[in-house]
Amino acid sequence: MNETVSSPGLTGGLPAGWSSLELAALYDEHSRAIYYLALRFLGDPQKAEDATHDVFLKAFRRLDQFRGDASVRTWLYRIAINHCQNLCQSWHNRNIRAGSDDALWENSPAKTDSPLRVLETKELGQRIQKTLDALADEYRLLLLLVADEELSYEEIATLVGQSADAVRGKLHRARKAFAAHFDKTV
């Protein structure tokens, strides 16, 4: 897939504050997706802010290495995932976290086809974060990627280095674990 870094909203000229149209366009189009992934994967707004800045700067520096055999979004996600995983790895090394009990939740009677009902959206972000924090990194990442409608299963599979079928199977278990944890956060 060949894709150039451009944004229809930025074709009129260089937006104020930016000195590179490429970076401005890249940021304009993908910052929400990258920030959201960083926010929910790292669970800390300040760290997510730093990570988003670093990811875009890294991407801008490597723009000439972008070969166009993946979408720009996928390429940015790859940089973001590596960055966030490196950060998590260094935390894990410092603070050994208790193992996730996903296996327990996967075997729980929670159904994936029953809807997630929310009465109060004020603290929804906190509930979602709490739920994601309780999941294994792999499940958390899959759920965050699949929530992005611009990504196909094949692209997600490439990003996580697995087959599309394996991703589908794991997603089923991840959704089940999410639903069970989410119910407990009320």
Place this chain on the structure above:
Amino acid sequence: MKQQTKLTPKRELEHGAEQQTQAPLAKEFSDAGELLRFDAAQTIVPPEIAQRLQKSEASLSPPASRSWWKNIFGG
């Protein structure tokens, strides 16, 4: 995902006798993906990131290039 097109969560009013007493607005999400999409849409990207990025971009040094005479004569 590309296959899923529905983004808007369903809004449901509580029905029945309780309707008279301020029934809460409930949102229903078919699965975690829909819930996370809703959450992502509500998330505001802090404007500080763009400002920091603009500063970082401005301070990025251009690729090191030595003029031909410096390569020959040093300096």
